[in-house]
Amino acid sequence: PxxxxxxxxxxxxxxxxxxxxxxxxxxxxxxxxxxxxxxxxxxxxxxxxxxxxxxxxxxxxxxxxxxxxxxxxxxxxxxxxxxxxxxxxxxxxxxxxxxxxxxxxxxxxxxxxxxxxxxxxxxxxEVQTFNIPGVREHACFMKELEDAEKMQRRFLDCLESAAFPGQSTEEIKRLLHMVVVGGGPTGVELSGELHDFLEQDLRSWYPELAEHVRISLVEALPSVLPMFSKQLIDYTESTFKEAKIDILTKTMVKEVRDKSVVLQLPDKSIAEVPCGLVVWAAGNTxxxxxxxxxxxxxxxxxxxxxxxxxxxxxxxxxxxxxxxxxxxxxxxxxxxxxxxxxxxxxxxxxxxxxAKKDEAEARLRELQAQSADALSPEAKEEREQIEKRLAKLEKVRPFKYSHQGSLAYIGSDKAIADLPFFNGNLATGGVATFLFWRSAYLSTLFSMRNRILVATDWLYVKLFGRDVSRE
Ligand code: FAD
Ligand code: NAD
Missing domain, CATH: 3.50.50.100 (FAD/NAD(P)-binding domain)
Incomplete structure (x- = not known):
């Protein structure tokens, strides 16, 4: 069967x-x-x-x-x-x-x-929702492939709905307000990518709407990217400021609704903020x-x-x-x-x-099954060798992690990197780091096939822009 x-x-x-x-x-x-x-x-x-x-x-x-x-x-x-x-x-x-x-x-x-x-x-x-009401129903995640595809569809839907004739300015602003929840690397990278899409493509494809697009990054802690050095946190915050991405720190999302998010602001007051799309990048469980x-x-x-x-x-x-x-x-x-x-x-x-140990143990068992007198001198010798080998194989070297540094893309063709450097730390950000980020990820991709596909996509977008058709 x-x-x-x-x-x-x-x-x-x-x-x-x-x-x-x-x-x-x-x-x-x-x-x-x-x-x-x-x-x-x-x-x-x-x-x-x-x-x-x-x-x-x-x-x-x-x-x-x-x-x-x-x-x-x-x-x-x-x-x-x-x-x-x-x-x-x-x-x-x-x-x-x-x-x-x-x-x-x-x-x-x-x-x-x-x-x-x-x-x-x-x-x-899996994605941590903290059982916050409305997250599963109304927010997009950024963990699996289908999450990214769903987010892209919804984002483009927001744009097309905003472009619908007769839409009020207030409704256009709501539809084009993108809220990213979680200032960890996932939320920061996604906000950066959204900003690139806006600047590099939407301004030409939807000129009448582009000025209404707003990206807000909401983080419960006092700063974004707590795992990066202070200098890079500051650099990210100033890059986002220039890019007009609003960072709301010490602000916690309390509920996600169909057309809004409910925020607890730093002074503990509650505010309902209208939005078209919520992306939930608030960590794992x-x-x-x-x-x-x-x-x-x-x-x-x-x-x-x-x-x-x-x-x-x-x-x-x-x-x-x-x-x-x-x-x-x-x-x-x-x-x-x-x-x-x-x-x-x-x-x-x-x-x-x-596997080597199991193989040696099996052979030893075979040899031990025979009585010692019946063993040839070669077999006795083999048994001793195996016993010695087993003593060595018994010891497993512990896992040791070697940190190669942290890298994150922050949009506007800029990336940040915290790299171990001569027993110290090198914190760098900017366009050169972005090129380093691209080459590092290109080389980390597991196969030549993926490297070629990713490099071709990057070139395609540079030449023709991103596709705005909604599948
Ligand atoms: P995963 O890679 O998540 O793999 C888990 C596997 O288990 C999947 O194949 C899943 O399908 C399978 N599975 C699920 N349920 C079951 C089940 N019941 N039975 C059998 N199989 C199951 N880390 C970095 O170091 N650098 C980065 O730049 C970076 N960027 C990231 C960007 C994003 C958007 C996200 C979401 C994460 C990023 N991470 C990054 C974190 C990194 O992806 C994770 O730490 C990493 O995937 C963990 O590897 P894993 O094998 O434990 O789990
Ligand atoms: P994370 O846990 O690093 O960040 C989630 C953030 O969401 C936290 O800062 C948390 O304070 C905030 N948050 C939680 N609930 C909230 C709420 N209700 N309102 C507002 N903010 C809230 O999650 P992540 O960014 O998905 O990263 C997960 C792991 O993957 C991390 O270990 C990270 O280092 C790794 N990662 C690394 C990279 C990179 O190196 N470039 C990229 C992505 C992810």
Missing amino acids: GPQLPHDPTKKTLVILGSGWGATSLLNSLDTVDYNVIVISPKNYFLFTPLLPSVAVGTLSPRSILQPTRYVTRHKKRQVTVIEASATDVDPTTKTVTFADTSEIQGLVSTTTIPYDYLVFAVGA LRKVTRDLMAKFPDVQTNRRGITVDECLRMVGSNGSIFAIGDCTATSYAPTAQVASQEGAYLARVLAQL
């Missing part, structure tokens, strides 16, 4: 949950000869999140920042099974994962359970599948930020059979792509070591 998984009973089964930064980086480095590898993710692709805001305003086309997971796995030495499904339950006692096809079209079988020897839990996080898994280790998995792992990224309490990486974990590192991808690459090395 059904296509069989390419299963080799002599090898252990490695199940990887997710196809994001952590999982894809692991897959890229993993020697798939060592395991029966199964990847389970509701998306059958990897999404290059740093360029997602560029998709939301049409600078890049969606396909340019996607990489099909099968594109990665088809180049591996041994076949990898890719399953488009969401993990719904992990049972650490029976060492099984249950997953379901949650897509639009389903066959007769749409949920099943498989066993694992090792599980890599890399399901990322754990997925249900992660919370459920943690609940199975109630004594040790109590951190509300995520899964607690040891220095080798093993989930605490799981006896070494579950590894967790990326945004679903609670570590001392920020939840970034940089961290998740380094963790993925590290885990590939750990798993290679574990």
Whole structure:
């Protein structure tokens, strides 16, 4: 019944949950000869999140920042099974994962359970709404590809509705007021991209409307981008001021309505501000599948930020059979792509070591099954060698994160960068940093195909502008 998984009973089964930064980086480095590898993710692709805001305003086309997971796995030495499904339950006692096809079209079988020897839990996080009323109903998110596509459609809809004959100035102003909630890097980059769209395209396509477009960035804390150095925060704030992007700090969104946002201002008063579009970029929270898994280790998995792992990224309490990486974990590192991808690459090395250890243990068991007198001198020698090797393989080097710096695009062809520099820090912002930002992301894209697509999109937009047709 059904296509069989390419299963080799002599090898252990490695199940990887997710196809994001952590999982894809692991897959890229993993020697798939060592395991029966199964990847389970509701998306059958990897999404290059740093360029997602560029998709939301049409600078890049969606396909340019996607990489099909099968594109990665088809180049591996041994076949990898890719399953488009969401993990719904992990049972650490029976060492099984249950997953379901949650897509639009389903066959007769749409949920099943498989066993694992090792599980890599890399399901990322989901958008945090803090249960604020109206967020899910009326705001757009900026986390998944469909979020960016939805935002682009709504933004263009606002423009076309504002262009409808007879619209009052007040209504035009409402429709063209874009509110971005969250002054973290996602909110800042998106505001910058929206501003570019306005300046570089909308002024020519919708000259009568452009002057009414307003972008407000709302942040609950006293400043935007708290993870960047003070100098770069100031630089971003002054660039936004010039770009006429309003930054409202110490201001908290309390409710999102159909045609407005309700704000709590710094003096604690409440104001209802009319707007056409709200983009919610207020941070992340754990997925249900992660919370459920943690609940199975109630004594040790109590951190509300995520899964607690040891220095080798093993989930605490799981006896070494579950590894967790990326945004679903609670570590001392920020939840970034940089961290998740380094963790993925590290885990590939750990798993290679574990495969060697498992192989040595199996051989040792074979040798130990024979009585010592029956062993030839060569076999005795081999046993000693294996025991020595095992002692070495037992020691797993802990994960060490190497920070390569923080980069963010702030619009107007400017970027900011906090880079480690000779044991110190180099904070830089401007047009040269923007060119550095572009080249850094171009080289980080996982494949030549994506690099060519992104570079071509950038050139296309430079020559012809962004597309304003609403699909
Ligand atoms: P993800 O990359 O989110 O991957 C999670 C995977 O799990 C996905 O494939 C998802 O489909 C899958 N999944 C979800 N549910 C299930 C389930 N039930 N079962 C199985 N699979 C599941 N970081 C930076 O360092 N630099 C940046 O410039 C940067 N820019 C960003 C811009 C935006 C707009 C966003 C949203 C994030 C950005 N980040 C950036 C943060 C970065 O994207 C995350 O830290 C990173 O994606 C975390 O990697 P991950 O593998 O843990 O999760
Ligand atoms: P974030 O958590 O960094 O920022 C969310 C912001 O929203 C916070 O500053 C919070 O104070 C604010 N907020 C929350 N609720 C609010 C409310 N009701 N009203 C007003 N403000 C509210 O989220 P993010 O920007 O999506 O980033 C998530 C992670 O991804 C971070 O670790 C970040 O470093 C990483 N990231 C990095 C880059 C980059 O390096 N260029 C880009 C995007 C994301």
